[in-house]
Amino acid sequence: MKRVLVAAMHHESNSFNPITTGADDFRVIYGTDIFANLRPNDSVTGIIKTLQAAGYEVIPTVFARAVPNGEVDYDFYQGIKKEIIRRAKAAQAEAPIDAITLSLHGSMRVKGQGEAEGYFLEELRSIFPDIPIFSSLDMHATMTQRMHTCCDGFVGYKTAPHTDCFETGEQAAKMTIAALEDGAQAQAAWVRVPILVAGEQSETSVPPMLELIAALREVEQKEGIMAASYLMGYPWADNEDSSIAAYVVADGDLALAQREAIALAELIWSKKDAFRFYTEAYEEAKALDVAFAAVEAGETPVYLSDSGDNPTAGSSSDCTGFLQLLMADERTRSLDKPVLYGGIYDPIATKQCAGKVGQELTLTFGAKFDKVTSSPITATGVVKAYIRDWSRGMVKSDLALFHSCGVDIVLAEAHVGYTSPQMFIDLGVDPQAAAIVVCKLGYLTPPHSAIAKRSIMALTKGSTNEDLTTLDYKHVKRPIFPLDKNFAYNAKDNLMTKLSEV
Numbered sequence: 487m488k489r490v491l492v493a494a495m496h497h498e499s500n501s502f503n504p505i506t507t508g509a510d511d512f513r514v515i516y517g518t519d520i521f522a523n524l525r526p527n528d529s530v531t532g533i534i535k536t537l538q539a540a541g542y543e544v545i546p547t548v549f550a551r552a553v554p555n556g557e558v559d560y561d562f563y564q565g566i567k568k569e570i571i572r573r574a575k576a577a578q579a580e581a582p583i584d585a586i587t588l589s590l591h592g593s594m595r596v597k598g599q600g601e602a603e604g605y606f607l608e609e610l611r612s613i614f615p616d617i618p619i620f621s622s623l624d625m626h627a628t629m630t631q632r633m634h635t636c637c638d639g640f641v642g643y644k645t646a647p648h649t650d651c652f653e654t655g656e657q658a659a660k661m662t663i664a665a666l667e668d669g670a671q672a673q674a675a676w677v678r679v680p681i682l683v684a685g686e687q688s689e690t691s692v693p694p695m696l697e698l699i700a701a702l703r704e705v706e707q708k709e710g711i712m713a714a715s716y717l718m719g720y721p722w723a724d725n726e727d728s729s730i731a732a733y734v735v736a737d738g739d740l741a742l743a744q745r746e747a748i749a750l751a752e753l754i755w756s757k758k759d760a761f762r763f764y765t766e767a768y769e770e771a772k773a774l775d776v777a778f779a780a781v782e783a784g785e786t787p788v789y790l791s792d793s794g795d796n797p798t799a800g801s802s803s804d805c806t807g808f809l810q811l812l813m814a815d816e817r818t819r820s821l822d823k824p825v826l827y828g829g830i831y832d833p834i835a836t837k838q839c840a841g842k843v844g845q846e847l848t849l850t851f852g853a854k855f856d857k858v859t860s861s862p863i864t865a866t867g868v869v870k871a872y873i874r875d876w877s878r879g880m881v882k883s884d885l886a887l888f889h890s891c892g893v894d895i896v897l898a899e900a901h902v903g904y905t906s907p908q909m910f911i912d913l914g915v916d917p918q919a920a921a922i923v924v925c926k927l928g929y930l931t932p933p934h935s936a937i938a939k940r941s942i943m944a945l946t947k948g949s950t951n952e953d954l955t956t957l958d959y960k961h962v963k964r965p966i967f968p969l970d971k972n973f974a975y976n977a978k979d980n981l982m983t984k985l986s987e988v
């Protein structure tokens with residue numbers, strides 16, 4: 487029975503967010519426990535099920551995943567990498583490993599080191615120089631020369647929001663199987679496309695991504711093509727690799743992979759001006775005006791996204807700018823029901839509400855991590871609810887609901903995402919009955935959009951600021967769109983080499 491080593495490492499690291507993502511933030515599963523924790527829409531599940539169905543022995547090592555946040559702690563990353571390597575060597579000592587199939591995000595960054603996946607792949611490759619290594623990636627992966635050099639082939643998700651994670655894992659596993667059974671010789675080509683684009687402008691259900699993804703699927707139908715991906719990069723990481731990648735894997739024919747990758751790069755470059763918001767999006771004050779007018783018109787609940795500080799895209803979730811505007815606005819207090827606001831990450835302020843339900847408090851909260859973008863709020867209000875160890879998300883968190891100035895504010899002890907209306911319901915308030923619901927999100931998640939009568943994105947400040955041209959990039963390679971405009975681009979000249987070819 488052929489033996490395939492599997493590992494998964496997922497984090498999207500925001501270099502503008504000062505928080506260090508560490509052990510407390512990661513969910514780490516070891517060895518065969520991974521089999522007991524497989525989720526349906528997960529690339530690692532697609533990898534494992536496909537390999538097992540093909541009759542392989544899967545050797546599970548480590549599965550590590552955290553909600554997007556600031557860059558990852560160096561020691562934690564080294565620990566995870568060491569543990570995977572230790573398990574790989576132990577498995578190899580028992581019987582030879584035939585291949586490695588990984589489930590990676592591709593935009594994980596480590597404090598004091600830089601790219602995470604490239605160094606991990608480099609170490610794996612140095613230990614296993616001759617066996618196939620394939621990996622699935624997130625669509626928002628940032629390709630690097632080290633990653634390109636040390637892996638036989640990647641394949642990225644083709645949907646955003648990501649609903650095809652299982653299928654992408656399945657495709658990575660199928661490339662592994664093709665290499666082991668049919669002697670497929672994976673040849674990968676990568677063309678850099680100098681564009682920074684936010685996820686909110688690149689949903690795959692609308693143009694231009696709709697046609698771009700259709701083009702990928704067409705390429706994948708061609709004889710000899712194993713995978714074709716647009717790796718869109720992650721714009722809130724300031725490093726020289728940030729950009730889009732057109733990436734194609736072909737069987738035994740590097741020239742074919744290169745031709746197709748160049749054509750895909752030209753295609754996406756030609757659509758660069760078409761990336762735009764498909765949700766209504768306005769600067770902060772205008773967003774409030776539009777929202778209050780929508781309430782007048784009876785379009786409730788109106789949803790507002792505090793998009794510049796979106797924890798699910800890696801922001802600190804403690805920026806207070808938009809909340810301060812809401813609390814200071816006369817119109818907020820004149821509503822029949824409080825505005826629901828989810829929320830502010832502040833462990834200290836959250837804990838100060840414990841055991842105080844029904845009591846009036848003066849609290850200072852917010853801007854404890856990101857001290858640059860906004861300042862803390864001090865306000866008197868009433869604690870309306872408190873939940874210990876709320877655990878519907880990826881991390882457990884105490885939650886408080888603090889009412890002040892016409893706003894029900896969720897305070898969170900952990901860096902949680904505001905992805906589900908259920909959080910408000912658990913805290914005893916009904917978003918469906920509210921006039922205005924504000925969430926620190928970009929585009930709304932399906933459960934929120936199912937109840938939103940109107941959805942407005944407020945272009946607020948924070949480390950996921952949607953207006954990329956206002957961010958202080960220092961390391962991104964220039965020129966790059968949209969920071970630079972009107973520069974010439976030739977896909978052929980941006981065909982990237984492997985380190986070994988330099």
Ligand SMILES: [Zn+2]
Pocket residue numbers: 624625626648
């Ligand atoms: Zn993604």
